[in-house]
Amino acid sequence: MSRIRPPRLPRWARPRFPDDLLGDLEEGFVRRRTSGSGRISASIWYWTEIVRFLVRIPRLPSGDRGSSPGGLDMLRQDLKLAVRSLVRRPALSFVIVATLALAIGANTTIFSLVNSLFFGSVQVTEPDRVVEIYSSSERDANIGGFNGFLPFSYPNYEDLRDRTTTLDGVYAYTMWPVSIELGDTPERSQVMYVTGEYFDLLGVQAHRGRTFGPTDDDVEGGSPIAMVSHALWEERLGADPAAVGRTFRLNARSYTIVGVAPPGFRGTSTTIGTDIWVPISMVVDVPVWGPLWQNRSGRFFFLGARMAEGRGLDEVRADLESAWATLAEEFPRINGAAGVRLLPLLEARVSPNVREVLAGASGVLAAVVVALLMIACMNVANLLLARALGRGREMAIRTSVGAGRGRLVTQLLTESVVLFGVGGLSGLALALWGQNALTGLQPPSLFGATLHVETDMRVVAFTATITIGCGILFGLVPALRASGTDVSRQLREGDRNASGGRGHVLRNGLVAGQVCLSLVALVGAGLFLRALGEAGDLPLGFEPERLTLLSVDLGAQGYSEEEGRVFYRDAVERVSALPGVESVAVGSLRPLSFGPLRGVIGEDEDPEDPEAGHMVRRTLVTPGYLETLGTPLLRGRALEQGDDADTEPVAVVNERMADMFWPGQNPIGQRFRLRLPATDISVVGVMETTKQVSIGEDPAPEYVMAAEQVYSPTATFFVRAGPGVAGVSEQVRTELQTLDPSLPVFDVMPATALVRQATWNTRAITFLLGAFGLVGLALAAIGIYGVVSTSIRERTREIGLRMALGAEASKLVAVTVRGSLVVAGVGVLAGLVLAALLTRPLAPQLFGVAPTDALTYGSTAAILVAVAALSAYLPARRAARVDPTEALRAE
């Protein structure tokens, strides 16, 4: 057996360690290994001892501190020198540190955002054993904003749970908005309905009181109990221990709080969160679909499961698929066209319906901030290089008094690492501020969740790594260049020829790189800016100007259907009588918002065929709805007063639905069938297709029906004010609350705000890309300016000579500017190519603007060339003004 050896010490550390101590440590290491410790734990012990000794060296009697000025002493000396030389040139150091702080701060901010979203903790025991299960469907995969990750019906959930063998258990949950009353006024909140096993399977224990048990969801509507989040308990219930046992009103019922969730737990997702959980059997109270919750056709629930100990993802997937196959066989009409798919919880914590959007946006931002960091690093490298070359004489002197090249490189590297270190710390501070700003932004695609952008150890480690890594990488080239100068030549000639040909090539290359990367960022910003313009021009299918939205939930208030109809009638009457109100209507859904979809088949299609028909959005409306929204009626008639419970069900379909069901035919008079509850409906009109969920979406099918025919307990009032009338929302709210003072009126906003929300992603990316692009441009300008002025300073003698020999100042300026333009031109060309490659994946987010939009590319390139020319012109003009005799004497 070969001898057990401890890890090797780095060479710089060896002189610090007395032989006898190394012997002691080796003996300790060997004893640990032979008594059964693993290599890693023994090595950790060894390194800990090494560090402990290094830390204690100053406490040794002075005679015992080792012979050569190795290790820490050398480092200390280098640090002292570095700080001194940086303080000596405060302006330069400030520029470098500020540049780095901006770039590192931007990187840390974006990294912490990505970190919180995609790697945020889920507060679940052994999260790698938890999976989320979705229903999939080839058809209709992308409707309803579910992105192909669809919910299940409750009976299908029960069967899947009972027919699988590789899982410890399966839980189901769904979210729904409700009215709650914790204080004096009712308010709107998202509640999560969960099965009894939910908390146990996730391994989540109550902070106070208890969680739900398996029997809590046994009786339909029979357990009005609730768990509340730790945050709600602290902020709304004053962290009162007696809150457990307290009752509060949720919709029309009184619920008892039985427990408080542990701190931080708000569900299993970083993008969907709740503050209140209630047993799933209470979902029967949800207006409209609640009573249908046990129906096999009603896909209302998302599922999750804990894999049994020792079971792998593939085994579980096969198990679920075979269980689903039996369900598809038994219920071909309902389940035949669907499948199952599962995702590990750690992937599903960013809900799959927004994952792509968020991943795309994060990718763009990450690319941009990395580019910004590169620009900043190139700039710093350039400044360091210029300075290092200017210090050729100092280096030569130090070499001639015996400093080895290694020492010089180490010292120059230390300087750059110190600069980067200060920049990194400032960047971290900037990032903390930036995180607050990001947390304040709260993208609307986060459903009920609050985005917490936090700095954890991972973020700090990330920042430290890029800081030190870039410090060494970008400090090394200047250090090697500067230390490699010819001693005797330097001493003889002074600084005059310090920057030889190779130095120029390197620095010009760095400037071209900066130009290239700023161009990419600015092209990105330009494209998104154009996209925003396009989004403003895209037909929405309704007129957002002067339109105000206010929502109510009568079901939550316990209104019966009859009471609800009366309320709508009275409310519409009162509101339309208000001065300044042009028209008013009620609709069950808001445009540009998520809403449930319904299975619809054509009249001649077989209801038993699961492949038949489509998922369609349905909005229940009062007469005057299309007119109030400004949605054009294309054919037939709109819904009228006479369309009520006593007449045949009729609908106005949108153009997209007409094309899907009756291509090439006149849709008026055609009939279609709602699967659940089975209803035949006649088409009386065709309206323009409106945007349902997002501005960039493809046209999706929808129909509107009279709310007198199908009652909706939740509704939005759409109020169009007359031209020049400002702020009707408060008057409308007052009218509604005159009818019912306890009614919460929520989500009050102008329709224009709705549109702004829908373009949030694009606007945020445009803003960030634009900001980063401009910073990049500024850095590139500084870079060009720096290079030109340094090279001119070095050529003062040559310039003076030329001027003395009769060269014209203007010509001199032209030559200098032309030289810089060549460098910038190379950067621009490279940037154009790179931008064309990198922006291609953005196409879906650009609302139809081509990723290679010539206008954007052309104008950005022109701006960069202009900035480059100006940055070269300023120092060149200054040089051309010098007095030739003055310049010659300077040497």
Added chain:
Amino acid sequence: MGRDSLGEFEQLVLLACLQLGDDAYTVSIVDEIARRTGREASHSAVYVALRRLEDKGMVTSALGDSTPERGGRPKRFFHAEPQALPALQEARDTLLSMWEGLEGAGG
């Protein structure tokens, strides 16, 4: 605390040195402290404490033989000097005098 007074850790190390007699070196002292107090001392800390005690004249040291498990490196054996014991007693008395009247308090 004066230069010659003994810190708590130094007292531990010095006592272990006295207990071990001729076999006192870093590793055996670490073992002795662990055996008697259950406290896992760091080798480096013990080594540094020994060199400080040597500087204070409490111990002397000499390089000894080497064993293969030490990678051929010598052991440094430490031997307590005559003044070590009175210094330790003084340290104990100092502590005890501070304890007077507190026995049983806070029980």
